[in-house]
Amino acid sequence: MITQTSKKPDIHLRKGQIVKGKWHRNHYHVVKKLGSGAIGAVYLCVHENRQVALKISKQSASVSSEVNVLKSFQAVQGYHLGPSLMDVDDYQAQNGFNYSFYVMEYISGESLHDFIRRNGHEWLVSLLIKFANDLHVLHQQGYVFGDLKIENLIVSRKPVQLRWVDVGGTTLQGRSIKEYTEFYDRAYWQCGSRKADPGYDLFALAMVILRVYYPNGFTRGNNPKKTLQQKINRAVTIEPLKKLLLMLINNSVNDAEQVKDFLLTYFIHQKSKKNKRRYNQQAKSSHEAFHPFLEVSSILTIGGVCYLYVTFFM
Amino acid sequence: MKTGTLKQILLITDGCSNQGEDPALVASLVAEQGITVNVIGILEDDHTEQPEGLEEVEEIAGNGHGVSQIVYQDALAQTVQTVTKQAMTETLQGVVNNELTQILGSEKTMEELPPDQRGEVMEVVDELGETCDLEVLVLVDTSASMTNKxxxxxxxxxxxxxxxxxxxxxxxxxxYQFPGRKKSIQQLVDWTSKLDSITSIFAKISSGGITPTGPALKEAMYQFGKKTLRRRFIRDDYTDIEEA
Incomplete structure (x- = not known):
């Protein structure tokens, strides 16, 4: 028996290098490295004038596993669960070894940290509503995301949406979690097992939200659960979000749809409050003298501000 | 396909062996018995470079058909489970590769299959990894420098x-820990499915200066039960999995 993976050296692609597939003969022009994880590294490449993301690894078995997951996602019609898969192939490197790779859609965007820093924590709620829905669809497909962490998420533009970019940890429900990161791991915080069930993802989701408030993370201490409760109470100022987080770490929510509904209720409630306030203001202003010039200029200013906001930030 | 039991020895050490047989040689012997030898080398927190003694780590695992990793203390927990899982996958892949050679003839391995077929084979390997039984004998080096770890x-x-x-x-x-007081290894926890409940197992250890890794590995091999070992000698099958 040979253990090839142990002896095979890691692979590093250089900028400008061309990766040619052994089976399908496609060419990929390496632009830059996007990141690396437990299994292989992801590169931004250009293929037929299109930007794509290419993941390459020395562990051909793990690549095959991930491709299987991505393929099963493609079967979900009308839903973009993760990036779409474009090609699977082997690359014969100059050192003589074969390295497996797969090519997926390149999702451009910014990290959740950067996005929240620029736009404010209020955005979390609306991002999470859509994301919880995606998770729900994934769970209904019989999978659990597994390695849900801030590094695996990206905020795409048009539409502004939280999306996952690395599906390496996705595990069939009922099995043991394939890949995890301590800070986001339910078992590490002694809040449950490492078995793949929807609750595992929801716990990790709570940790993702916490990570937004604590970019450098924190350690579990002697009483992990208590540590979590303290950290939540200290930093999270949006009341329903705080309530949700406490529910999530207590495993009292085990369906992503519940998370969505919870946040949606809050969102609608908050909106209707705002609308009421606006309505009151309007009622007040109508009592005052009608002033056409002020009216027109304010509409123009508001329009201008909106236009600027859209061009610069969306 | 129904699986038997995967057997692994997980050696955790921070230095070089200095007594008895060459551990790399022993590891290849252990591997012959269908037991994979994985090795984790722990670095001192203030070490920026890999010290010389730890080179042995890779050699032992290589000969033991296993996986090796050299890490700092804080990454130990995650590494232990990754190494165990990776070694399982590799063993199962080895078995599948053997099957493929028999079915397809010549030296066909998984890596040489076209991506689509490889994916299908990998589904089988994943399934096996999830459902097979596993026995791990953890062998911990408790020589003086390991005490704080x-x-x-x-x-x-x-x-x-x-x-x-x-x-x-x-x-x-x-x-098991090594060196033991009188023997080359000493049992700390007997075969059990749950390690969650263990508390301060390393409390009563006497840390000495010697590191007899080779003899310890050899002794560890026998702890898997002599019945299995003998059967493996008779049946000159590939040794990683028995079909039940």
Whole structure:
């Protein structure tokens, strides 16, 4: 028996290098490295004038596993669960070894940290509503995301949406979690097992939200659960979000749809409050003298501000 | 396809062996018995470069058909479970490769299949990894320099048991330390499915200066039960999995 993976050296692609597939003969022009994880590294490449993301690894078995997951996602019609898969192939490197790779859609965007820093924590709620829905669809497909962490998420533009970019940890429900990161791991915080069930993802989701408030993370201490409760109470100022987080770490929510509904209720409630306030203001202003010039200029200013906001930030 | 039991020795050490047989040689012998030898080398927190003694780590694992990793203490927990899982996958792949050679003839391995077919084979390997039974004998170096790392080792072992018990297949663990007081190894925890409940197993150890890794590995091999070993000698099958 040979253990090839142990002896095979890691692979590093250089900028400008061309990766040619052994089976399908496609060419990929390496632009830059996007990141690396437990299994292989992801590169931004250009293929037929299109930007794509290419993941390459020395562990051909793990690549095959991930491709299987991505393929099963493609079967979900009308839903973009993760990036779409474009090609699977082997690359014969100059050192003589074969390295497996797969090519997926390149999702451009910014990290959740950067996005929240620029736009404010209020955005979390609306991002999470859509994301919880995606998770729900994934769970209904019989999978659990597994390695849900801030590094695996990206905020795409048009539409502004939280999306996952690395599906390496996705595990069939009922099995043991394939890949995890301590800070986001339910078992590490002694809040449950490492078995793949929807609750595992929801716990990790709570940790993702916490990570937004604590970019450098924190350690579990002697009483992990208590540590979590303290950290939540200290930093999270949006009341329903705080309530949700406490529910999530207590495993009292085990369906992503519940998370969505919870946040949606809050969102609608908050909106209707705002609308009421606006309505009151309007009622007040109508009592005052009608002033056409002020009216027109304010509409123009508001329009201008909106236009600027859209061009610069969306 | 129904699987038997995968057997592994997980050696955790921070230095070079200095007594008895060459551990790399012993490891190849152990591997012949269908037991994979994985090795984790722990670095001192203030080490920026890999010290010389740890080169042995890779050599032992290589000869033991296993996986090796050299890490700092804080990454130990995660490494222990990754190494265990990776070694399982590799062993199962080895078995599947053997099957492929028999079916397809010549030296066809998984890596040489076109991506689509490889994906299908990989589904089988994943399935096997989830459902097979697993026995891990953890062999911990308790020589003097390891003393301050033992609490971390214990935590990592509890974590390993959590990970492996989340699988569908059964997992059993035993923990041994070396050097023992009189013998080359000494039992700390007998075969059990749950390591979560162990508390301060390394409490009563006498740390000495010698590191007899080779003899310890050899002795560890016998702890898997002599019945299995003998059967493996008679049946000159490939040794990683028995079909039940």
């Amino acid at each position: 033992l609490p971390t080792v214990q935590e990592a072992l509890i974590d390993l048991s959590i990970s492996m018990n989340a699988r569908i297949g059964r997992s059993r663990f035993a923990v």
